[in-house]
Amino acid sequence: MDKPNFKSGFAVLAGLPNAGKSTLLNQFAGGLLSAVTHKPQTTRQNILAIAEGNNYQIVFVDTPGFLKAQYKLQQTMAACVDRAVEEDADVVLFLVDASVDFAPNAALVEKLKKVYCPIFLVLNKTDLVKDAAALTALEERIKQQLKVAKTFRVSAAKGIGVEKLKEAVAAVLPDSPPYFPPGQWTDRWERFYAAEFIREQIFLLYQKEIPYSTFVEIETFTENLGPKNFIRANIHVERESQKPIIIGAKGAMIAKLRERAQKRVEEFLGRKCRVELNVVVSPDWRNNSELLEKFGYIVRDEE
Ligand SMILES: Nc1nc2c(ncn2[C@@H]2O[C@H](COP(=O)(O)OP(=O)(O)OP(=O)(O)O)[C@@H](O)[C@H]2O)c(=O)[nH]1
Numbered sequence: 329m330d331k332p333n334f335k336s337g338f339a340v341l342a343g344l345p346n347a348g349k350s351t352l353l354n355q356f357a358g359g360l361l362s363a364v365t366h367k368p369q370t371t372r373q374n375i376l377a378i379a380e381g382n383n384y385q386i387v388f389v390d391t392p393g394f395l396k397a398q399y400k401l402q403q404t405m406a407a408c409v410d411r412a413v414e415e416d417a418d419v420v421l422f423l424v425d426a427s428v429d430f431a432p433n434a435a436l437v438e439k440l441k442k443v444y445c446p447i448f449l450v451l452n453k454t455d456l457v458k459d460a461a462a463l464t465a466l467e468e469r470i471k472q473q474l475k476v477a478k479t480f481r482v483s484a485a486k487g488i489g490v491e492k493l494k495e496a497v498a499a500v501l502p503d504s505p506p507y508f509p510p511g512q513w514t515d516r517w518e519r520f521y522a523a524e525f526i527r528e529q530i531f532l533l534y535q536k537e538i539p540y541s542t543f544v545e546i547e548t549f550t551e552n553l554g555p556k557n558f559i560r561a562n563i564h565v566e567r568e569s570q571k572p573i574i575i576g577a578k579g580a581m582i583a584k585l586r587e588r589a590q591k592r593v594e595e596f597l598g599r600k601c602r603v604e605l606n607v608v609v610s611p612d613w614r615n616n617s618e619l620l621e622k623f624g625y626i627v628r629d630e631e
């Protein structure tokens with residue numbers, strides 16, 4: 329039954345890689361739902377987090393950082409941003425890292441100019457900016473380029489300004505019954521998160537191209553077998569030469585990864601589990617449409 333005066337809709341987080349979108353999503357969700365690392369391009373797919381109030385349900389959408397695609401995986405990432413801002417959004421939260429140069433946002437600003445729904449400008453990482461005048465100047469500069477409905481200053485990492493932003497998002501949503509049943513906080517299965525958090529630990533542990541060259545596939549996810557769940561994951565790499573890097577001398581690196589990944593997955597699941605990792609070479613998977621599709625990325629036909 330429709331509830332009277334109920335508001336519901338999609339709030340899409342868009343911004344450059346590393347702006348803090350996933351950190352903010354986790355704050356909204358009140359838990360760890362989206363992988364966060366100091367490296368850009370951590371998020372590869374849209375991730376939902378559902379926030380509920382007495383008279384609203386907000387579906388927050390975390391998107392991959394906006395970028396110019398160089399290979400097929402990045403094309404699928406860019407397409408995620410397009411779909412979210414152009415098709416799903418009732419409001420876009422344009423997340424800007426206030427502690428770094430704004431200039432690289434130019435192409436994203438052009439995209440956002442074409443969006444029909446209201447845009448909230450969210451200046452993030454304000455904990456790193458001591459000069460309030462600099463924030464005001466940044467805000468003015470952005471407003472000259474883009475029509476924004478409201479501006480917020482937040483620190484996603486510290487949780488500052490997040491509640492106020494959430495209330496403002498709820499207020500701007502259309503009257504609508506909830507999209508998801510009450511109590512549901514996401515639309516994905518535990519398997520997906522297990523893979524995301526193993527990948528997160530790869531991003532944190534390995535250097536250079538390695539994190540970008542990996543895909544984590546959950547091969548086995550067994551619940552209720554003995555006291556612990558059992559998860560066996562394949563780490564796909566692009567080239568034979570990357571396999572020994574993942575494994576490390578005498579298996580030291582993969583042992584460290586396994587330990588950290590297991591801890592992280594247990595933290596997420598809220599229960600004990602045993603994680604096993606295996607390395608597989610899937611040649612050039614980042615540019616292979618068939619493999620990308622098999623891995624669950626949405627591949628758009630070449631335009
Ligand atoms: N100091 C500070 N750091 C922040 C803040 N918000 C996020 N960070 C850090 O910025 C880095 C990137 O955060 P993410 O949330 O992964 O950024 P993202 O926009 O999701 O990045 P992609 O998924 O790569 O597009 C992490 O190291 C965060 O801890 C903040 O308010 N203050």
Ligand SMILES: [Mg+2]
Pocket residue numbers: 349350351362363364370371390391392393
């Ligand atoms: Mg992210």
